[in-house]
Amino acid sequence: xxxxMVNSKSRFSIPGYLVGPFLIxxxxxxxxxxxxxxxxxxxxxxxxxxRYIEIGLLALALTFVIINGDIDLSVASTLAASxxxxxxxxxxxxxxxxxxxxxxxxGFILGLLNGLIVIKFGLPSLVVTLATLALYRxxxxxxxxxxxxADYPESFxxxxxxxxxxGSPGLPAPLALFIVASIIFxxxxxxxxxxxxxxxxxxxxxxxxxxxxxxxxxxLIAFALSGTVAGVCAVMITSRLGSTISNVGLGLELLAIxxxxxxxxxxxxxxxxxxxxxxxxFAIMAVREALVIQDINGQVQDAAIGLLLILTVLVPxxxxxxxxxxxxxxxxxxxxxxx
Amino acid sequence: MATExxxxxxxxxxxxxxxxxxxxxxxxxxxxxxxPRFFRSDNLSAILSSVGILMVVGAGQTLVIVTRNIDxxxxxxxxMAAMVMGMVARSRPDFSIVGLILIxxxxxxxxxxxxxxxxxxxxxxxxxxxLGTLAIFRGAVFVVSDNVQIDPNDVPKGIIALxxxxxxxxxxxxxxxxxxxxxxxxxxxxxxLGKRIYAVGSNPEGAISRGLSFNKITIMxxxxxxxxxxxxxxxxxxxxxxxxxxDVGRGLEFDVISAVVIGGTNIFGGSGTAxxxxxxxxxxxxxxxxxxxxGVSPFWKACATGFLILAAVAIDNLVRKRQEENFLLAxxxxxxxx
Numbered sequence: 001x002x003x004x005m006v007n008s009k010s011r012f013s014i015p016g017y018l019v020g021p022f023l024i025x026x027x028x029x030x031x032x033x034x035x036x037x038x039x040x041x042x043x044x045x046x047x048x049x050x051r052y053i054e055i056g057l058l059a060l061a062l063t064f065v066i067i068n069g070d071i072d073l074s075v076a077s078t079l080a081a082s083x084x085x086x087x088x089x090x091x092x093x094x095x096x097x098x099x100x101x102x103x104x105x106x107g108f109i110l111g112l113l114n115g116l117i118v119i120k121f122g123l124p125s126l127v128v129t130l131a132t133l134a135l136y137r138x139x140x141x142x143x144x145x146x147x148x149x150a151d152y153p154e155s156f157x158x159x160x161x162x163x164x165x166x167g168s169p170g171l172p173a174p175l176a177l178f179i180v181a182s183i184i185f186x187x188x189x190x191x192x193x194x195x196x197x198x199x200x201x202x203x204x205x206x207x208x209x210x211x212x213x214x215x216x217x218x219x220l221i222a223f224a225l226s227g228t229v230a231g232v233c234a235v236m237i238t239s240r241l242g243s244t245i246s247n248v249g250l251g252l253e254l255l256a257i258x259x260x261x262x263x264x265x266x267x268x269x270x271x272x273x274x275x276x277x278x279x280x281x282f283a284i285m286a287v288r289e290a291l292v293i294q295d296i297n298g299q300v301q302d303a304a305i306g307l308l309l310i311l312t313v314l315v316p317x318x319x320x321x322x323x324x325x326x327x328x329x330x331x332x333x334x335x336x337x338x339x
Numbered sequence: 340m341a342t343e344x345x346x347x348x349x350x351x352x353x354x355x356x357x358x359x360x361x362x363x364x365x366x367x368x369x370x371x372x373x374x375p376r377f378f379r380s381d382n383l384s385a386i387l388s389s390v391g392i393l394m395v396v397g398a399g400q401t402l403v404i405v406t407r408n409i410d411x412x413x414x415x416x417x418x419m420a421a422m423v424m425g426m427v428a429r430s431r432p433d434f435s436i437v438g439l440i441l442i443x444x445x446x447x448x449x450x451x452x453x454x455x456x457x458x459x460x461x462x463x464x465x466x467x468x469x470l471g472t473l474a475i476f477r478g479a480v481f482v483v484s485d486n487v488q489i490d491p492n493d494v495p496k497g498i499i500a501l502x503x504x505x506x507x508x509x510x511x512x513x514x515x516x517x518x519x520x521x522x523x524x525x526x527x528x529x530x531x532l533g534k535r536i537y538a539v540g541s542n543p544e545g546a547i548s549r550g551l552s553f554n555k556i557t558i559m560x561x562x563x564x565x566x567x568x569x570x571x572x573x574x575x576x577x578x579x580x581x582x583x584x585x586d587v588g589r590g591l592e593f594d595v596i597s598a599v600v601i602g603g604t605n606i607f608g609g610s611g612t613a614x615x616x617x618x619x620x621x622x623x624x625x626x627x628x629x630x631x632x633x634g635v636s637p638f639w640k641a642c643a644t645g646f647l648i649l650a651a652v653a654i655d656n657l658v659r660k661r662q663e664e665n666f667l668l669a670x671x672x673x674x675x676x677x
Contacts, residue, residue, distance in 0.1 A: 071466075117649065126409075126466075127606050127652050130596065135645025141638035246638075254470065267464050297486060299585070303478020306471035313463045 017264020017276045020312040024262075024283040032290030039293055042169035048289050050160040050240065053174035054079070054233040055252055056281040059259035060185045061229035063277050064222040066260050067189075067202045069269025070125035072223060074114060075230045076252040077136035082107040082234035084140040087149035087244035096156045103238075104231035110136060111227015115220040133253070141246040150243035159239035174236065186274040198222065203270030258309050259284055283308075355603045355658060359618040359651075363625060370629035377632050384510075388502055388578055390624035391516035394617055396571045396591065397598045398519040399564030401616045402527065404599055405540040406560050407608030408458060408465035413568045414591035415476035416450035418584070421572030422480050425489035425582040428498070436497040444569040450476055451565015455558035473592070480584045489582040501577035512574050519567055523613035536560060541609030597644055598623050601651040605659075622647070 032039040058075050065072045086103040090096060114132055118125045165171040189195035201208040201215040209215050238244055261267055262283065263276030284305055291301045370377045396413050403410045424443040427434060450472070457468040491499075501511040509517075527533040538546040539556050547553050571591075576582055602619030604611025626647065627640050 121653050121656060123652050123656060124606050127600055127648065130593070130600075131645045131648035131652070133645070134593070134597075134641045134648070138639065138642030138645060141641060142636070145636075145638060254474075257470065261467055267467055297478075297481050299474075299481045300478040302474040303476075303481075306474030306478070310457060310461075310463065310468060310471040310475075313467060314457070314461050317462055 015264075015273070015275065016316070017273065018279055020264075020315070021262055021276065021279040021283040024308055024312075025279065025286050028283065028286035028290045032286065032293050035290065035293035039290070046169050046172060046175060049175050049178075049285065050172060052281060052285045053160075053178045054237050054249070055255045055259060055284075056178050056278070057181055057229050057233050057236075058226075058252060058256040059263075059277050059281055060181060060274065061222075061226040062256050062260050063185070063263075063265055063272050063274060064189065064198055065125075065219075065226050066257075066265050066267060067198050067269055067272040068219045068222050069202050069205070070118065070219060070222070071129065071257070071267075072111075072114060072125065072226045073129040073253050073257075074110075074132040074136055075226055075256060076249045077133045077140070078107055078110045078114075078227050078230040079234045079237065079249045079252065080140040080246065081110055081136040081143075082231040083238050083244050083248050084143040084246070086234060086238055088143055090152065091149055096153055100235045103234045104228060107231020107234065108224055108228040111230065112220070112224045114227065115223030118223070119216045119220055137246075137250075140248075144244065144246040146246070148243050148245050152238070152242055156239055157242040159236060174240075177236075182274060182278050189272075189274050194218070194221070199270060199272070202272075255284065255305075258305055262309055262312055355655070356612065356615050356618060358654070359602065359615065359622060363618065363622050366622070366625050366629060370625070370633055373633045377629060382628070382632065386624045386628045388510065388512055389628070390620050391510075391512045392571050392574045392578065393591075393594055393598055393620040393624065394516040395519045395567050395574060396564070397595050397602075397616045397620050398523040398613055399560075399567035400595050400599050401523060401602070401604055401611050401613060402536055402560045403465075403564050404596075404604050404606060405527075405608055405611050406536055406557060407540050407543065408557065408560070409469065409596070409606070410451075410454060410561065410564050411466065411469040411592050411596075412450065412454060412472040412476055413564060413571075413595055414588040415473050415480065416447050416565050416568040417572045417575060417588035417591060418480045418582075419450055419476045419483075419572075420444070420447040420569035421576050421582050421587050422484050422489070422584065424572060425494060425576060426484065428495050429489060429493040432493075432495065434495070436495065439495065439498065440570070440573050443573045444566045447569020447572065448562050448566040450568070451562040452558065454565065455561030458561065459554035459557040477589075480587070484584045486584055488584060489576075491580040494576055494580050494582075498573065498577050499580050501574065512577060515570060515574060519570070520613045520617045523616075527613060532556075532559075537609060594623060597648050600648055603651070603655055605655075619651075 029040065038044050058079070062072060062075060082103040085106045086099045089099045089102055094102075110132070114125075114129055117123060117132075118128050121128075160172055160174050162173045163170040164173050164176040189198065197208070197213045197218050200211075201213055201218045205215050233249075237249060241248070259281045260272070260277055263273070263278070263280035265272030265276060287304055287308065288301050291304060367377075376382065396417065400410060400413060420443040423446045424439050427442055428439055454465075454469055454472055457463050457472070458465045461468065501515075503510060505511060505514070507514075525533075527536065535546070535551050535556055536559075538549070539551060539553060543553065568588075572588070575588060598619035599611070599616050600606060600619070601622060602611070602615030602617070604615060623644065626643055630640055630643065631637055
């Protein structure tokens with residue numbers, strides 16, 4: 001019964017939330033290819049994905065948090081704190097493998113802490129994660145000061161340069177990881193028991209509670225998941241950059257949240273899809289790279305993403321407004337002719 | 340019965356702000372005893388002028404949060420207003436100071452109007468709409484200024500004088516901060532509009548079914564915070580004398596929202612006072628200055644702010660729960676007496 005509810009075709013037959021991101025993706029592709037003939041070459045596209053994979057992973061995990069009706073503003077700071085722990089342990093001579101494990105564990109603990117504060121004290125997640133955004137970033141600054149930790153071993157650095165499948169476009173390791181992660185998260189959200197509970201407790205917390213779903217546990221798991229993924233991203237970003245400073249990943253949370261919302265997940269919870277987040281991530285990537293090719297300032301690139309965010313929410317609203325008005329007029333005319 | 344309940348409610352409101360006030364006194368005592376230089380007049384005036392900008396914008400943000408919305412774009416609107424004002428001043432050095440201030444406020448108001456229209460008629464959740472405009476306005480600052488900063492030579496002397504000179508011994512900057520807090524206090528507690536703003540925040544459906552124009556009130560509060568952010572842009576220019584497109588007002592939204600939340604405004608709307616916000620701003624100002632003066636590494640500042648927000652919200656929540664219990668008890672007692 002449960003699986004039939006998830007599998008039912010009517011739910012995903014017309015994925016309206018994918019229309020906007022896909023349109024943006026196509027337009028950005030065309031615009032970028034006007035700037036340079038190399039823009040649409042598979043190898044350059046694949047190469048460009050490397051810098052966005054952390055944002056993508058954070059966005060995938062945030063999808064669960066946002067479907068619950070919560071928000072986690074602290075993901076980038078959690079990432080920084082995990083990277084800080086990794087760097088500090090490495091400096092004191094711990095083998096790099098254990099540093100990575102500690103980094104992921106730190107992310108898990110910090111995410112769990114977010115969830116526990118939100119649930120045990122009954123506080124709004126917006127405020128709590130705003131506070132931990134400052135708190136975790138502050139911890140990173142206290143740990144690292146204004147120093148730089150570098151000199152990571154050869155075998156650890158350059159994760160994004162490695163190819164899982166060789167060849168001329170090839171498949172770089174981060175992209176492969178992202179594909180695997182999206183498939184796993186897709187199964188968790190749309191095919192598993194947890195995903196169903198996640199969507200149900202987001203759309204109606206109190207009735208879910210009465211029907212035997214522990215809404216608080218579902219929310220706690222989502223927060224812990226988001227923290228853990230931030231810990232994994234900390235390892236990736238350290239390997240990619242080859243050094244750690246205290247402002248690592250500053251502002252990534254806004255891009256990640258933008259990707260989730262652009263992908264059609266309702267900011268008030270109860271609705272959302274992994275496919276939306278994935279397509280939205282690639283749309284954001286295409287827009288930014290197209291603007292880079294056209295030599296446009298970074299702040300203006302952010303502005304373009306912001307504008308797209310607003311338009312993807314606004315345009316369907318305007319459309320439905322006009323459709324409703326037309327229907328109302330039709331009903332009015334029908335009632336006039338009847339009398 | 341009504342008066343008794345009212346006195347009870349006002350008593351608790353007073354108590355909440357009293358708690359922040361007490362905490363400020365404790366901080367002052369701690370910092371002062373650790374480092375006597377903390378109480379030197381130049382240090383105190385440095386604290387106050389950084390608090391002033393926060394207070395002007397925080398006053399507006401309080402009303403926005405009371406209506407269950409949030410404005411993340413205040414830092415960028417402030418930057419936009421300051422930049423446009425600076426460019427007018429650069430191209431026409433003889434422009435009057437009052438005119439420049441008005442220009443900044445109008446530009447801020449337009450930014451607020453855009454936010455308000457998106458949230459009210461566009462029906463976009465305010466956190467998404469202002470997350471978008473946060474980036475858009477910042478991009479607009481770059482486009483308008485062509486990525487060229489306004490140098491101190493191009494900022495009129497009259498604007499810089501706002502942070503130093505004064506008619507009555509207090510710099511204009513603080514007078515503006517004080518006036519905006521008083522204005523928000525007046526609107527929220529003395530006018531019908533204020534009652535409507537709080538009504539929309541505490542029960543939107545109820546307010547709409549009572550015939551309040553939800554959209555009009557939403558637009559009004561957003562324009563209000565925009566105008567105050569424009570004024571904040573003037574004060575920012577007065578204090579720092581340069582307007583850099585990347586730096587002006589960046590990250591201000593975080594400090595402002597922290598101050599408002601520490602001041603006891605409920606992030607879910609319906610309650611919050613101007614006095615609380617003012618105290619929250621002062622608390623943040625004292626904390627960040629005091630840590631530096633006492634010699635604690637500035638890296639602890641972000642940690643301290645984070646802890647402070649958590650503590651403020653947790654205590655606030657406990658107070659609110661107890662208040663609700665007392666309220667219910669009072670009603671029950673009234674019933675049994677009758």
